[in-house]
Amino acid sequence: MLAFFTLEGNQVKLTIFATTDVHGAIYPYNYFDNEDKTTSLLHAASYIKEYQARHKEDVVLTIDNGDFLQGDTWNDYDAEHPDLALAPTVVNEIYDVVGLGNHEFNFGFDYLNQVLSKYKAPIINSNISFKNSLKDVVKPHHIVKKNINGHVLKIAFVSVVPTQVTKWDHVHFRSDASIVSPMLEALKKEVQHVRDQGADVVIALAHTGLKVDVDPYDVHGENQAYLFAQMSEELQIDGIVSGHTHEVFPSDALDLRHDITDGVINNVAIVQPGVSAKKLGQLDFELEFHENTWEIKKRSAKVLEVDKMQLDQELLGKFKPYHEDVKDYLTEPITTLKEDWHTYFAQVLPSPAVQVSGEAAKVYAEKLIEDGIIPNLPVLSFNAPTRAGRDGAHDYTQILAGPLTLSDAINLYKHANTIAILKISGKRLREWLEWSASQFLTDGEPSLLDSNDSKTGFPSYNFDMFYDLEYIVDITSPPRYNSSGAKISDSRRLLSATYRGERIKETDVFLVAANNYRASNTPLLQTPDVEVVYESHVLVRDLLIDYLKSGRTFTKASPLTVLPSKKYTFVSATKAQQFIKDEPIRHIKDLGNGFSVYEVDYGNHKK
Template sequence: MKLTIFATTDVHGAIYPFNYFKGEKKETGLLKFKYYIENYKKNHPDEIVLTVDNGDLLQGDVWSEYDSVHRDAPLLPAIINDMYDVIGLGNHEFNFGLPFLSDFYKQVNIPVLNSNVDFLHGDLGNLIKKSMIKTIDTKFGPLKIGFLSVVPTQIMKWDKFNLTGRVKVSPMPEAVTKTAEDLKRQGADLIILLSHSGMSAKEDDQVALGENQAMRMALVTSIDGIVLGHTHDLFPHESMMIDDERLNMDEGTFNEVPMVQPGVSASHLGVLKFDLDEDKRLKSASGQLISGESIEDSDDYLLNYEHDHEQVLSYLEETVGYTREALQTYFARVIPSRAVQIVSEAVVWFAEGLEAVKKENLPILGFNSAIKTGRDGVKDFTDIPVGKLTVADTIDLYKHANTTVIIKINGKVLKEWLEWSASSFNQVGASSLIKSNHSRDGFPGYNFDTFFDLDYTFDLSQPARYHSSAHQISDARRLVEVKYKGIEVKDDEEFLVPANNYKVAYAPFLRDAEIVYESSKSIRDILNDFIKREKDFIDKQPMTLIPEGEYQFVTATKGKYHLENLPINHVRDHGDGLSTFQVTL
């Protein structure tokens, strides 16, 4: 018997092969995989073919935004029902809140799984199963394939405001071991783990509450195949720089367990292959990836989804305002960006109109981080030309479904926050000014915050104080000074900060901050309102880096078209969409 399991993960709403930000066709999209899998089934009638998703399917791109706004008639459930045999949860599934998940999954008629989250209220406990066994009739008798799914316990940190008191989360290894044993007792011949957790050899990922534990879960004896996710990596792929003799890149296995991690935004399709004998014993197994760009699509096939595509387009093309300057994030991790500042200005404007804020009579500090700064490739940047701004542009500027939480902090906490941002830079002497944009072993742009209402200086001759996770790694300090309206900030001085629910729950030094106001309104809705009212602002340059000098860094080559009036020069084109640039500080 031959069993093929096609797998997707971290699709993040990339459904139709079209770049809605640029208004042009693109080479990747979930519907291309759907077409490929349907043809594969026709051409391989003797194989057992299943399709699974490993989470972060619902959030991220414009189809996700459409569905969140049109929650009574979302577009994605019909595709899920027609394409998949089973799907698991990712951490971003929780971003829109549990009521949205409940409404959405009521329209999904295939099994939805999660094995380590208990839903304490509502109907999600019935809609989302702990595990399942799919029984397939074969000429050798029934083949029983068990499925289970886990998500990092850190969802309680990342989505604290949506989940506290509403769910209980168990450690992933504990849930995998217990659930796999249950599936074995129920007669499963094979067990497939949907692990919304990446591959990491780091010590802090090997403990019970580690975030990326796929390697640890591959040691559970009853697991026969794993779909990885969460970190947006590729496996098997030469980019997976882990030195472990148990890794076999040729076979796509770890500890002889076949594994696949098919990237992000439908960039790749994962394939788990199993060859079994007549007694349903495993003879061989492997994991491999298929690049989405290598898959041919069909215009005739896409016509089946043309109406959905047109609905999304119509929603996105609504004009919300105009910009007199280009908005781009190619250099947002090096120097302050107007594309980042506009979100900061919007949430400050929103906060200033609230009675709860007015009563506090405290200074309001706006900040923001650039979300699209190349973490997911050379096209993962904001690049909006001068002219009208549409709904699509506001998603481009702030793609996450975060809500606003206004907190009160003192100067001491503020300084730690700034030290966290300062830690995104390498120490003087490194080949690059900025650390890798990778979430697993670098410092992604979404954790680098710029405070636009302050003036502050970082000394990069000092070591970093924080890891990207906001955990302290040294006693060093890079923050030389920080001023508000020209006056040095004191440790006991109080400020209000319009933040987002992710940031407040994520950083350890912010979790005990007093919450002055919590809004259910998304930051993107606030940004839309701000732009519609044509609120203008002055570009600010709050950050100074020392020592002075010339520093190099890498970003997308297209950044060279935005160098006017910037202290940045293009140095070398790498030929892969990336270039080395030099900034003079």
């Protein structure tokens, strides 16, 4: 049945509220630090509810652009209790249309179908041709129809996700016949389809980032939202909700070489509301019915600060029982820590909070060798700090000495990556170490580290440390690789690398206990001398939890030596200074934004 709007004349305002990359940040509570938060999806939902009450004459819709089902403790509760999954209740309360992100597939197709089948809101994706039960759940588009003074306004939504999803979740896609088409190709096809059905406004839910320098001939480019805007006339789209990269647009932080005052590029309104429901996106369209058609007279986009929104207490109360269920699930102690674990300095010094996941994966690999499932070769453990300030000064792992709970274990390894065992040559291993060493800026730069930004810097999650090796790098030479693992120079930083005291030769062969993301999404590992010898649906995080419950211990490793051995500055959270103990680190300056400048003295680093 069509909603009927009675307005003066033949004009109407269409407002579309948008979230993206919520990653489970539903309730206003930090389950890692056990304290209330000033931002959450419920804050945003409260604002939307109040806005709708004040603008009953407008058409107001709310959409999500994907990565809703992974990333926080609510998501882990759902994964453990799919029959009691909380996500459908939240979605059904808030959204009119839902798109898919790449992380929706982390827990597999069966789980995804089980959860999405409970959604009342239409679920769309335009570039995945599902060959499983999801084909009946996920549709290529959705058209919302509203009756404005007897004239039907049709608002169409299409949705795309990067084709790399088949690599990131290869362990799920490899056993499925679903086909993922290039985003641009799918958009052209589906937008034309909805236009043929009389769509007056077309909105692309694009789970892909805004990147200016995009090759239009690279059909598998990961971040293409800006390209979509540049091709808007051909694509026939009116608005874009971008996502995936956790950035904010409109924002001066993103230089897209345009006047972005109104959030419009090439006559397309674009919004990207960050991550974890800290922002709310808003697209506005002023429409007029003229000569038997709806015309867009004005369009704009903006992001709203969620921490300025008041919580609706009725809405909060509705979800409090779910919140209590999650807390009960998370507070069960599984082991005891004798010292604080944190990742505040994990990009400059080894951290047991990072190392422990690598040790858990290594134990699993060694059991596979014992069972005769994989070759009997030396097993190397590694890991990278995933929470090291990328999403703000709060975005670090911090677990105090004492009982370690399930919540803490999830904090140690937040991604739903699955185990993958690689067989790798000594030659390729040395290149891997070169890539990792490329996170450091060249000696003489103002800081030791590049920014943690995934597009312009070197994010911490690509700084892999190998705990069974001893290796030395010289950062007077420029980096050999960029952050994504593509070679950018012929220079070398790796001076030496040894395993159990023996120099690693090019012909040596090792096993590396890795994960599906690293195995499938790193260019320098897509070579003949790297072979995936084992893959499984087993989550690295589950291996970590089992490892911690077993009471196993490990020796804290300090495998990396950085030359020249002198003092360097870097940035970490201001809060980190209270965790300085015997590390060669001192606090230099508070930057006033939750971050501070620190100094590390590699000349005083005790191995």
